Each structure stands twice: as structure tokens, then as C-alpha cells.
Amino acid sequence: MRTGPEVAARVAAEQLRALPGDPEPLACDIDWAGPVERELPDEQAVQAACGIMHVHGRAAGRPRRLGVDYAGTLAGVLAAQGVLAASLARARGARLTSVRTSVAEAALLSVQQYLAVATTDDDWVETWQAGGRPPFTSRDGVRFELEVLHAEGWLRFWAELGADSGAVADGWWPFQQRFATAAANLPEPLHRALREVDYRTVASVAAFTGV
Incomplete structure (x- = not known):
């Protein structure tokens, strides 16, 4: 596996080591921004640019950073899934040599339901108020x-x-x-x-x- 954002690379490696046997040798690239046309050098920047801070901050009424490397961890899981999917495809005859993902793409995937509601063109108005959220x-x-x-x-x-x-x-x-x-x-x-x-x-x- 090629190096990428540290948390994502570590999570992907841990996921793959936990599997029985050895997956097919594939190059796996993980970077911060991927196709997102922004300078995203770290977890905080990704959370801010990709909507995680906005969604997590709804209960407080203002954007808030998740205090864990959430997007990076998701990217590691996606990378491991990509390696497994590519290994399966190669076993069926596909000519694949590498997979790639990014922390930003993982972050966007995690807030997809909120993006869908925010960008729909129907008449539904989602109502919510900040404050009082469990735990x-x-x-x-x-x-x-x-x-x-x-x-x-x-x-x-x-x-x-x-x-x-x-x-x-x-x-x-x-x-x-x-x-x-x-x-x-x-x-x-x-x-x-x-x-x-x-x-x-x-x-x-x-x-x-x-x-």
C-alpha cells in the first residue's frame, strides 16, 4: 500500500491485516482532496469543506469539528473495501493494478443524505432546531x-x-x-x-x- 494520510492508511492496513489470507497485491492511493477542487491539507480542513462540521454543529447552532479523525477513518475503510473489490475483479479476469480514494470523498459520502435533502427541488422543508440533543x-x-x-x-x-x-x-x-x-x-x-x-x-x- 502506498502512503497517504496517516490515519486513513493505518485504518486500511489494519482492516486488510484482519482478513484471512493475503489480498491481491495492489497499489492503493489515498490522498486528502481527491477530485475536490480545494486545498485540503488535513482532517479539519476536510470536515469544514465537506459539510461534516455543518452537520455535527446543528445541535449547537454553529459549525463544530468532530473531535476524532472521522473522515480519515472512513477513507481507510473505503480504501480497504476498494482493495477487496479490485481483488475480486482480478480473480474474475479484470486487469486492475491499483485503487484510489481520498479523505474528502469519504467525508462527502458520510453526509450524502444531508446533501440530498439540501439540494432537492421538491417542496419539502426540513424543520429542526438547535439545542438539547442527547446523550x-x-x-x-x-x-x-x-x-x-x-x-x-x-x-x-x-x-x-x-x-x-x-x-x-x-x-x-x-x-x-x-x-x-x-x-x-x-x-x-x-x-x-x-x-x-x-x-x-x-x-x-x-x-x-x-x-
Whole structure:
């Protein structure tokens, strides 16, 4: 494998070493910008130029950098997948000698659903507000997330914790849409209800209500 951005190259190498046997010897190029016509010398520049800071910052109301090498890690995974795909193609007779990707292309792939919504020409208006996004925090300081796919479980969970019913109703839509919008402005009474109990209680209630 040829050298590229350090994190991406390391991730790709780790992915390929974990496979049984040895993949076909192929040149694998990973750079920062690829076909993106911008000077992108590092992870921070890629996150800023390719929309990751914008999406991650929605909950705060301003662009925010992800505190990990997210785009670089994705690029490493893509590179490993490219090597595997090319190896399979060569086994079937294709004449391939190299694969390539970039950290910027990986970053754009990661925000594709948000790009699609932002550039559609239909009448749909996506609504969201900054603030209040999980993770939640329990009384004993445990940070955690909830997952529930049906309103009945959502209602039962909060009812068991004695949360305000109006806040429960208002919080369902932004919670349900948080992956689509990258924001979840949940009413403060919901956060407060969880701050007033230990995580052990939260986990017990969640198990009981199917959350």
C-alpha cells in the first residue's frame, strides 16, 4: 500500500491485516482532496469543506469539528473495501493494478443524505432546531443514548419516570427525526427527568418498557 494520510492508511492496513489470507497485491492511493477542487491539507480542513462540521454543529447552532479523525477513518475503510473489490475483479479476469480514494470523498459520502435533502427541488422543508440533543446524563453521571422506534415505547418509558406528558409529546418528533436532521431539540423536562435518577434505574425502566 502506498502512503497517504496517516490515519486513513493505518485504518486500511489494519482492516486488510484482519482478513484471512493475503489480498491481491495492489497499489492503493489515498490522498486528502481527491477530485475536490480545494486545498485540503488535513482532517479539519476536510470536515469544514465537506459539510461534516455543518452537520455535527446543528445541535449547537454553529459549525463544530468532530473531535476524532472521522473522515480519515472512513477513507481507510473505503480504501480497504476498494482493495477487496479490485481483488475480486482480478480473480474474475479484470486487469486492475491499483485503487484510489481520498479523505474528502469519504467525508462527502458520510453526509450524502444531508446533501440530498439540501439540494432537492421538491417542496419539502426540513424543520429542526438547535439545542438539547442527547446523550442524556443520569444522576450518577453516566452519559447514555436512548433508542426506541415506536411511540408506545416512548410514552411508557417516560410515564414510568414521571416525566411531564406535554414534554413527552413535544419531544417525540425531534427525537424520531434526529438521524435525518442531525439535531434533536428535546424539551428540558425530559433531560431533567433522567438527571434525577441513577443509570441503573434508567436501564431497568428501559428494559421494562422495551426501550
